[in-house]
Amino acid sequence: MRRASPALLLLLPTLAHELTSFGESGGQANFPRLVAFTLAFLLVLLLTAYLGYRRARTRGGSEVVWAVFPTVVVAVVGAMILMAALNFQPTGGAQLRLEVSGRRYWWAARYPDLGVTTAGEVWVPVGQRVELRATSRDVFFSLAIPGLGVKIDAVPGQQTRTWFVAKQAGIYGGRETEYVGPSTDKMRLRVLALPPEVFDRLIQAIEAYPGPRLEGRARRGEALFLARCAGCHTAKGTPARGTEGPDLSYFRLRTTFGSGVWPNRPSFLRTWIADAPAMKPGVRMPAFHDLGSDEIEALIAFLEDLGPSGFDLARYGRLR
Ligand code: HEC
Incomplete structure (x- = not known):
């Protein structure tokens, strides 16, 4: 047994890969086995520590410390693992x-x-x-x-x-x-x-949103958008149906753009539309050096009209 237990310890982790959520049956079905595995592992470790302790006692000397210390560590870590395992919850039941x-x-x-x-x-x-x-x-x-x-x-x-x-x-x-x-x-x-009531109101507004009501400069922006940008972008309520880039249907609601990087403000959007690759190397959106500044302003006016109005989401914007 004394010889066998270290060998057993080496073998146990080889079984562990079956217990992750990447297994064929998914993490859910493996839950009882995960607990059984944790308990078995803990038992073998404690047994090994106990045998070491007994041996040290019969031989005497400070080796006792080497047995007691790991036992305490293993017991604490084991208890933590077990508590985490009992807290493990499968997916499903989502709201x-x-x-x-x-x-x-x-x-x-x-x-x-x-x-x-x-x-x-x-x-x-x-x-x-x-x-x-x-x-x-x-x-x-x-x-x-x-x-x-x-x-x-x-x-x-x-x-x-x-x-x-x-x-x-x-x-x-x-x-x-x-x-x-x-x-x-x-x-x-x-x-x-x-807050749930704000979320519900937001989703209702998004679902009821027919598309932008455009005037003046924003209307000019739409024409430019359809000519230059619609191949890659979608905007609900307009003929733009591109899927290569982000769906811009509710762009007004974004507190940031460029996948959560820059604040959604005209000063950043100007640079972005003129030369996105300069801001984000390797981006799959081309630069539009040929657009004049009034054309870019028209595009921004259009973008900022997309989506339901009346939501100041930045209010909830403390980063956690
Ligand atoms: C060849 C495809 C393509 C064209 C054409 C294109 N874009 Fe994009 N656009 C993208 C891609 C891809 C991204 C995502 C970039 C990223 O964050 O990595 C993007 C991102 C954006 C964003 C930020 C969206 C967000 O939520 O982060 C805006 C705004 C935008 N584009 C506006 C425009 C405008 C205005 C035009 C026309 C002048 C245009 N795009 C033309 C591909 C394109």
């Missing part, structure tokens, strides 16, 4: 479903049950369980939202899932953490956690 899809260098987002599409920023109600599904239309990405305890891989052709609850109103900053090119650090996802 809201949200899907994100990675593109170099931005996150497309969709609420499948609400038929709402956006990018770079998402809205969730405080205190409700949100199921988050991730995929990629591009390379392998990995999204981390530390404030919500989210870390999820986004893999082409697959859907990974997790869930979270935002406990307080505010903005939870998410980042793409896998190196995918020069603008890896500029591929963020901001989760705006809103």
Whole structure:
């Protein structure tokens, strides 16, 4: 037994890969096995420590310390692991479903049950369980939202899932953490956690929003947008149906653009429209050096008219 137990310890981790949520049956079905595994691992460790202690006692000397100390450490760590395992909750039972899809260098987002599409920023109600599904239309990405305890891989052709609850109103900053090119650090996802009644009002307004009511300069902006930008961008209520870039239907609601990087203000948008690659190296949006400043102003006026009005989401904007 004394010889066998270290060998057993070496063998146990080889079984562990079957217990992760990447297994074929998913994390859910593995839960009882995860607990059994944790208990077995703890038992073997304690047994080994106990045998060491007994041996040290029969031989005498300070070796007792070497047996007691690891036993305490193992017992504490084991208890922590067990508590974490008992807290483990499968996905499902979500009150809201949200899907994100990675593109170099931005996150497309969709609420499948609400038929709402956006990018770079998402809205969730405080205190409700949100199921988050991730995929990629591009390379392998990995999204981390530390404030919500989210870390999820986004893999082409697959859907990974997790869930979270935002406990307080505010903005939870998410980042793409896998190196995918020069603008890896500029591929963020901001989760705006809103009081549930504000969230409901927002979704109702978005669903009822027919499209922009344009006048003057914004109308000129629309014509330019349809000629130059609509191949890649969608704007609800206009003929623009492009999907290469973010859906701009509710652009007015964004507190930031460029996938959560720059404040949604005309000063930043001017530079962006004229030369996006200068701001975000490797971006799949071309520079428009030929546009005059009045044309850019018209485009900005159009963009700032997209989406329902009357929501000042920046109010909830404390970063958590
Ligand atoms: C060839 C495709 C393409 C064309 C044409 C294009 N864009 Fe884009 N656009 C993109 C892509 C891709 C992004 C996402 C960039 C990123 O954040 O990585 C983007 C992002 C944006 C954003 C920020 C959106 C957000 O939510 O972060 C704005 C605003 C924008 N484009 C405006 C325009 C305007 C105005 C034009 C026309 C003058 C235009 N785009 C033409 C591809 C395009």
